[in-house]
Amino acid sequence: xxxxxxxxxxxxxxGGARRLSCAAAGRAVSKDAMAWFRQAPGKERxxxxxxxxxASNTYYADSVKGRFTISRDNAKxxxxxxxxxxxxxxxxxxxxxxxxxxxxxxxxxxxxWGQGTQVTVSS
Numbered sequence: 001x002x003x004x005x006x007x008x009x010x011x012x013x014x015g016g017a018r019r020l021s022c023a024a025a026g027r028a029v030s031k032d033a034m035a036w037f038r039q040a041p042g043k044e045r046x047x048x049x050x051x052x053x054x055a056s057n058t059y060y061a062d063s064v065k066g067r068f069t070i071s072r073d074n075a076k077x078x079x080x081x082x083x084x085x086x087x088x089x090x091x092x093x094x095x096x097x098x099x100x101x102x103x104x105x106x107x108x109x110x111x112x113w114g115q116g117t118q119v120t121v122s123s
Contacts, residue, residue, distance in 0.1 A: 001112075002025070002098050004022060004096050004098055004113060005096075005115065006020060006021065006094060006095065006114040006116060006117040007022075008020040008117060009093075011121075011122060012119070012121055013122055014086060014122065015086065015087075016086050017083060017084045017085075017086065018086060018119060019081065019083070020080065020081040020094055020117060020119070021078055022034060022036070022079040022081075022114060023077060023078050024079070024096075030074035030077060031053045032053055032098040032112075033050055033051065033052050033053055033099050033102035034051050034079040034097070034098055035049065035070075035098075035104070035105075035110060036048040036079075036094060036096055037094070037095045037097060037107055038090075038093065038094045040092040040093075045095065045107045046061065047061050047106070047107070048060070048061055048064055048081070048094070049064065049070040051102075052102040053074070055071065055072050055074075057102060058070055059103075064083075068082065068084070070082075081094065088122070088123045091120050092119060095113055095114055095115075096114045097110035099112070
């Protein structure tokens with residue numbers, strides 16, 4: 001089993017930045033791919049970014065490419081999502097997820113999830 005927990009959400013003004021953290025515990029999570037998803041009210045959960053266990057591979061949704069950066073520190077079993085140039089359309093609950101394999105962008109492919117952290121961007 002893998003336990004995942006997000007932190008770092010909050011209220012930020014448009015154009016601002018925020019860093020989310022995702023702490024994982026359980027089996028050897030350092031070998032898991034990690035990903036961030038987000039879900040706005042009334043919308044489906046949407047892929048944001050993913051990172052392989054070695055951090056050698058990352059992948060981003062077009063909507064965040066160039067603004068968001070995913071990273072990880074395996075010594076701390078923690079993944080991060082640095083979000084810059086935030087816009088009101090980035091407002092959502094942000095979820096962290098873990099998977100033993102890398103390359104998945106469908107939420108259904110991730111067996112381990114955190115509870116989510118709310119990010120609200122005001123205009």
